[in-house]
Amino acid sequence: MDRPNQTLQQLVSPEILFEIQTSFLKKYGVAVCIFDDSIHPQLTFPDSIPALDKLPAEQKNQFKLFFDPAFLDIISSSVNRQHIVQSFGDDSLRRAIYPIFFAEELKGWVVVLQFVKQFEPDRDEHFLEALSRVAQKRSPMNFIQDSSVTTSTNDINLYSRELLNVVQLFLEAGLARAQISPEQPDDENEKNGVAKSKIGILFCASNGNIVDSILHVAEFLGYRISDFSDLNFFRDLLATDYDREKIRVLLQEGTTSKTSAALIARDGSHMTADIQLIIQRTKAGIIGFECHLSTEDREALALEELDTTAPEQYLSYDEQRIMGLRNIYAPLQQQLAALVNPLVSYLAQFFDADTGNVRIKKRLAEIRALSNSLSTFANQLRFYTQKKLPDMTQTNLNELVKNIARKIERLLPEEIALEVNLGQLVETVALNPEHIVHAVGCLCKNAVEAMPDGGLLSLETHMSPARNNQEMVTISIKDTGMGFPNAVQDRLFEPFVSTKSTVGAGLGLSAAYGIVKSHGGHLCIKSRHAEGTTVFIYLPIVQAGNQTVQEDKPSETSVKGHILLVDDEQNLAEATAMALRREGYAVFTSNTCEDALAIYNKIGDKIDLIILDNQLVGASGKKCAQDLIKKSPRISILFYSGADDDLELMAFIRSIGAGWLKKPFATQELLARVNSLLSRNKV
Structure with a gap:
């Protein structure tokens, strides 16, 4: 042009x-x-x-x-x-x-x-x-x-x-408008370098917000031109999930190939339109795109009427801004972790201290609550800012979602029902199970909080259209709650954006965003005011061998040993795992005996040592150890607990040749016990 x-x-x-x-x-x-x-x-x-x-x-x-x-x-x-x-x-x-x-x-x-x-x-x-x-x-x-x-x-x-x-x-739109005369025949417009169009052109920002339009787009869809300033191409004009995903893929690939999609008019009717995308770039990157629209007779293609009293919206967000904020918060997260992790590790050793002083016990409980909040805050920010690929394992996604559902169901209020629908997927997907569980957990927590009067929480899995020639699987989390309020819709995935006044609120969605991005995936959200929200997690189907291991984890050739840590006290578990990883151990964590058994079934041949907290939700450490010994009689086990007066437990520990550590313990004491048990295995 x-x-x-x-x-x-x-x-x-x-x-x-x-x-x-x-x-x-x-x-x-x-x-x-x-x-x-x-x-x-x-x-x-x-x-x-x-x-x-x-x-x-x-x-x-x-x-x-x-x-x-x-x-x-x-x-x-x-x-x-x-x-x-x-x-x-x-x-x-x-x-x-x-x-x-x-x-x-x-x-x-x-x-x-x-x-x-x-x-x-x-x-x-x-x-x-x-x-x-x-x-x-x-x-x-x-x-x-x-x-x-x-x-x-x-x-x-x-x-x-x-x-x-x-x-x-707007300059691009103004130039196109100056070069197109509505009275010109289509072939004359095409000579001027504009794709042949019986409808017109939409000019959109990179996030889909409509900036301007020319020719008859507004008239064709039943809008006034001024209405477009409040509309988003993906959210308000594309009628199906498939079309939204397809258009996003074309934009990412930078193709100008033509496609077709169902559009939603202002009156709710659908019509099929031919679409050609032209991406607008500067030296700084993509700033938006032109959407050239053409179609046949509108009346011949009008379909069923939709309910427009509460239009369902695909919420848009500025990807470039979110990535910029991740860069801003990354140094803060690193400084915070340097302060928080040693502090939490130190405090965790005193929480189970045996004291008869009721006042001290009360103060310790208050400090534990603050420590938990601080650790959660730092952990959520870490997930949001992470850029390195996490360790990936080939995982049955449907089984993972079923395990998540079982955990969630135990915690749901009586007035909220849970529905799980698992689709036909590939056998396994390369992902980090711990991270994905955390992401889905954050989204489910948000969903539950959006239904204070009860409702339905749904978890689903299904295959999705290819993205950049990459097959995708989808996890969706749906609620029947209040929907996203207008005040936060423009700032999705930004840290600390929340309608709640709780300290540290507004990090769950950000953490989920960071986790999914680190897996090479993306998030999409649709919401209907006062009727609910659905969050889609799209994950690429890749082999674990094609992923790069996170740099701060030891390589297989330098690993001292593989340890399965089972503890439902999150702060102590994270501090213990961190200390072990610094010493060169590969650590797998679990917070229930059930999960520990599932992990051992998959990678038991790699596990050199199991560290067990004796007080677990749902089962004692002793019962968990007995179940693990049935699978591998020679497995080494290290128990830790805040009490040493359980004679039956002590007798059991001696009978199986396990190690014992009393809380609180020093890091050097933990490492000495671990080294001792692993050295005994090599003899």
Whole structure:
């Protein structure tokens, strides 16, 4: 397509630019302005900015200085094709300036002003006075600019790139509109480089949000053009799961091949349309796509009416933003783990201490609760930020889901029913069972919390269409609860986004996202207000040998031994496993005797030692040991417990030649017992 030298004003209307400004202020609390290539502002300073609400009108007006062309360092940014980020007032305010290049031509600049805090007249008196002096004397901006940007600018860069992508999509739409005349015959439009279309073109952001449309798309689907700004192509226009998945695959593969899909009109009717996707890219990556639509007579293809009183929505999310947030939180997670793991390991040794002091016991119980919360918080954040592939084993997915269902059923309130539907799958899938159990558990917990008055929780498995030439299996978790509230729909999978006020809330969905991503899979969510939500986990079917083992785990050639750790006290189990792995042992964990037996049935020939807590939910450590000995009479076992006055247990331990460790114990004591038992096996 030829790209004539048209200005920003000719391609994007002032009304659209105003809508962009309003959207970013509402979504992120940032002020934005867009300048043309002559450095003329196309927008005025926003009237109402939450961070300035406590200032009088005169002081609010002083902030217009940051959008004044005389105080913008944008000439150098255009020459170097680079963006600029500045901070002011000890990093209480940040400004980013990005050049807009379209078809290798400079069209203007986007400027984003991020308010890091709420400004107040008294507290920020010195900065406001300095800003006033700069405005009155037209002094250089460096009088109030920080000497360096010392803190993270990831947020403002994310906002700015998103704004830049949106503007570029509108430029693309404006150019296409300028080159297409609705009165032209289709073959003439095709000569101009636009795919033949009897309907028109949708311009969508990378997450599917509709930015603009041309020709007759809105009319054909029964919408007004202004309605499209609130619609998402995947969620609102595609009628079937299969079509949504198919279109996502085509986008990922970057193909321009034509396909067909069922579309939903505003009145709920369906019609089949031919679709061709054209991906819009910049040097920074994919910013969106054009969707060229054509079809036969609408009336001939109209199908059954749908219930539109509460339309089911496929919730969209900004993949690029989520990946950026994972990078931001990763260093925090590493620092948190360095503090939390040793602390939890140390505290766990005292929780079962034998003391007759009731007050001390009560305090220990309170510390244990805090320790559990802290450990869970750190663990969820670890799952969210992980990027390395976890250890994979070939696993029967249906059996895994059945085991998950059995555990969940024991914990469900009486008013919630559980339904399990297992489809015909391949025999095994390469995955990390512990991680997938955790992800499904988080999603089931969310589902249960969404049904305070009771309902139905459903777990299903089935095969899915291929994605990037890769076969997929799906686990779906469905509830009949409240659905996702509007307040969080735009921020799916972001940490700490929750309607609950509990400390650490809002990490379950993020952890599940990280786990599924580390498996090479993806998540999809659909929700119907007041009627329920379904979360789909898509996992690729690969062989375990094709996966890369996580780098911080010992390789098979360097493993000192394989240990099965059975303990339902999560904090102590994690601390113990961590200490053993640091010493070079491969550790498999289980929190019930039933699970331990299942693991041993699969990999018993590799297990060198079993560490058992004597107090397990559902069965004692002694009973578990007896069941394991039936499978392998010569297996080595190490018991630990908080009490040593159980004479029957002690006699049993001596009779089978097992080891014994009393809690609390030091890490070196644990390692000494483990080494002793494994050395005895080699004799």
